[in-house]
Structures are given as structure tokens and as C-alpha cells.
Amino acid sequence: xxxxxxxxxxxxxxxxxxxxxxxxxxxxxxxxxxxxxxxxxxxxxxxxxxxxxxxxxxxxxxxxxxxxxxxxxxxxxxxxxxxxxxxxxxxxxxxxxxxxxxxxxxxxxxxxxxxxxxxxxxxxxxxxxxxxxxxxxxxxxxxxxxxxxxxxxxxxxxxxxxxxxxxxxxxxxxxxxxxxxxxxxxxxxxxxxxxxxxxxxxxxxxxxxxxxxxxxxxxxxxxxxxxxxxxxxxxxxxxxxxxxxxxxxxxxxxxxxxxxxxxxxxxxxxxxxxxxxxxx
Numbered sequence: 001x002x003x004x005x006x007x008x009x010x011x012x013x014x015x016x017x018x019x020x021x022x023x024x025x026x027x028x029x030x031x032x033x034x035x036x037x038x039x040x041x042x043x044x045x046x047x048x049x050x051x052x053x054x055x056x057x058x059x060x061x062x063x064x065x066x067x068x069x070x071x072x073x074x075x076x077x078x079x080x081x082x083x084x085x086x087x088x089x090x091x092x093x094x095x096x097x098x099x100x101x102x103x104x105x106x107x108x109x110x111x112x113x114x115x116x117x118x119x120x121x122x123x124x125x126x127x128x129x130x131x132x133x134x135x136x137x138x139x140x141x142x143x144x145x146x147x148x149x150x151x152x153x154x155x156x157x158x159x160x161x162x163x164x165x166x167x168x169x170x171x172x173x174x175x176x177x178x179x180x181x182x183x184x185x186x187x188x189x190x191x192x193x194x195x196x197x198x199x200x201x202x203x204x205x206x207x208x209x210x211x212x213x214x215x216x217x218x219x220x221x222x223x224x225x226x227x228x229x230x231x232x233x234x235x236x237x238x239x240x241x242x243x244x245x246x247x248x249x250x251x252x253x254x255x256x257x258x259x260x261x262x263x264x265x266x267x268x269x270x271x272x273x274x275x276x277x278x279x280x
Contacts, residue, residue, distance in 0.1 A: 011119040012111045013038070015205060020045045027052075042107055046100035053216045054092060054180055061176045061220060073226045078171040088177035091164065098184035099191070103212045106195045110205060115198035117205050124202065135201045137253070140211075143193025145257035148250040151186065161186040169243050171225045179219030191215070218253065227267060232256055237267040 017038065023045040024033045033041055062085065065073045110117045121129045151162040158166075164183040168174050180187065194212060197203065227237025232255045242249040248265035251258045258264035 005113075008119060009111060009113050012113075012117070012205060015119060016042055016107050016111060019209070023049055039104065039108055043100060043104040046104050047097060049213060050096055050100045050216065051093070053213055054096070054177075054220075055089070057217055057220050058089070058176045058179075061224060065224060065226065073224075074171075078225070080172050080175045084168075084173050085175050085177045088168065088175060088181040091182070092177065092180040095180070095182060095184040095187055099180070099187045102188050102191050102195060103209070106198060107209070110198065110208075116200070116202045117198055117208065118202055119205050121204055128202075129204060132202045133204070133207060136197050136203050136208075137211075139197040139200060140193045141252055141254060141257055143196060144190055144252040145250050145261070147189050147192065148252075149261075149263070151189070152246060152250070161189075166243065166246065168223075171240060174223050174225050174240065174243060176220035176224050178223040179221075180216065232259070238265075241265050241267060 020038075020041045024030075024041060027048050033044060036044065066079050070076070070079075106115075109115050118124060124132070151157050161183045165178070165181060165186065168178045168181065182190075191212070194208070194215075198208065222234060222236050222239040224236050225240050227240075228235040229237065234249065234251045234253055234255055238249040238251075238255060245265065248263050249255070249258055250263055255264055
């Protein structure tokens with residue numbers, strides 16, 4: 001589609017196969033995955049990587065903020081219950097096989113030469129890499145903002161999909177584990193901008209894969225209720241407001257789209273706003 005050569009396709013396949021061998025070789029005996037087709041190996045790698053990242057980062061961060069540094073970041077009466085966190089884990093684990101299907105499909109499209117991906121930064125140089133990466137992130141930011149906003153504004157979508165995530169609407173129910181506690185289709189829809197951007201702007205393969213997994217760390221961060229206060233980053237203070245008002249701060253990494261489209265709400269000094277508002 002984009003004039004990708006067979007040599008490029010081979011480089012894509014070689015790189016994804018390398019990642020498959022690293023993750024699957026570490027996690028499982030070769031007899032359990034070596035016979036699988038490449039597509040299924042990639043899906044299994046993404047699934048195992050997603051589970052490890054979600055549970056590993058979640059348990060580590062919860063240990064730090066709820067036990068090791070107890071009362072330093074989160075008041076005692078705002079720490080979510082173990083039951084709430086286990087429910088979030090259960091919801092996320094049910095959805096994880098589906099979450100990891102979209103990046104697997106995107107890698108297949110890349111390997112077939114159907115996207116504008118490229119395998120080596122040296123192919124275009126550092127300045128172009130930085131510029132294209134910035135455009136890619138802006139497309140993702142714009143896309144996630146509008147997908148997220150429409151998941152609220154279109155009532156059937158909210159009722160049947162996004163409401164699953166918004167049962168966590170107070171500080172003492174939000175936790176790092178809430179970051180991926182979505183209906184499977186909800187989580188997929190909010191990842192679609194990553195997929196679509198591959199057809200619009202040249203994207204480095206490894207950067208694309210890395211950013212997909214960074215999503216897991218980022219969503220844990222913005223659900224921990226600890227506001228980093230680094231403008232224009234979408235810190236947890238802003239995202240906690242989203243969970244309590246339902247009408248503000250739809251953005252993902254930054255506040256840029258909320259600022260442009262008039263949905264930004266700043267946390268106020270000393271503000272305590274953890275009670276959920278009625279969803280109209």
C-alpha cells in the first residue's frame with residue numbers, strides 16, 4: 001500500500017519474532033508455543049506481557065502508596081478496600097485477551113506492509129523520527145479524547161460499555177488496578193487511535209509497541225489519585241475529577257484537547273470532590 005519492500009516486511013517479521021522469543025521463552029517452555037503460527041505467538045506474547053505489566057505495576061504501586069508510604073500520599077480513609085481492588089483485577093483479567101488482540105492485529109498489518117510503519121530510526125533520521133512521533137502522539141491524543149467523550153455522550157455506549165469503568169467514582173474506590181478495568185470493547189475502542197495513526201503518519205515499529213505497553217503504566221498512574229501537578233500532563237488529580245463529574249478531563253496523556261474543546265476542569269487547592277455526580 002505504501003511501497004513497503006519485501007526487505008522491510010522481512011525486517012518487521014524478524015523484529016516481532018525476536019520479541020516473541022524473548023517474552024515467550026522467558027514465560028513458557030518452548031514446547032507450549034513454538035508450534036503456534038506467528039500471529040498466535042504474537043498474541044500470546046502481548047497477552048503475557050500485558051498481564052505481567054498490569055499485575056506487576058499494580059501490586060508494586062499499591063504496596064508503595066497503601067502500605068510502605070501509608071498515609072503519606074493517600075489518607076487512611078481513602079484507601080480502597082481489597083475487595084474493590086480484587087474486583088478491578090477480575091474485570092481487567094476478563095478483558096485482557098481482547099485488549100491484546102488489537103495490537104496483535106496492528107502488528108500483522110505492519111508485517112504485511114499495509115501501514116506507514118518503518119523498522120529502523122536510521123531509515124529516516126532522528127529529526128524526522130521526533131517529528132513523526134510527535135504527530136503520532138497528537139493523533140492518538142485527539143482520537144482517544146473524542147472516543148472517550150463519545151463513550152459518555154452517546155447514552156447506549158455509556159450504559160452498556162463505559163459504565164463498567166465508572167463504578168469506580170470515589171477516591172476510596174479508585175486504585176492503580178482500575179486503570180484497565182473496562183468492558184473489553186470499551187478498552188479496544190480507546191486503543192483504536194493507536195491503530196488508525198499507523199495509516200496516517202510514519203511510525204517506528206518498536207516505538208509503537210512500546211507506547212502500547214506504556215498505556216498500561218499510564219492508566220495505572222492516573223487512577224491512583226496522587227496529583228503530580230505537572231501542567232499540561234493529565235495527572236491523577238485531573239482524572240479523579242473526571243471520575244467524579246463525568247463531564248470533564250477526557251484527555252489521555254495531556255490536557256491539550258480538554259483545553260481546546262472546553263472540557264478542562266482544574267483541581268482546586270484543598271478541594272474535596274469525591275462524591276459522584278448524577279449522570280444526566
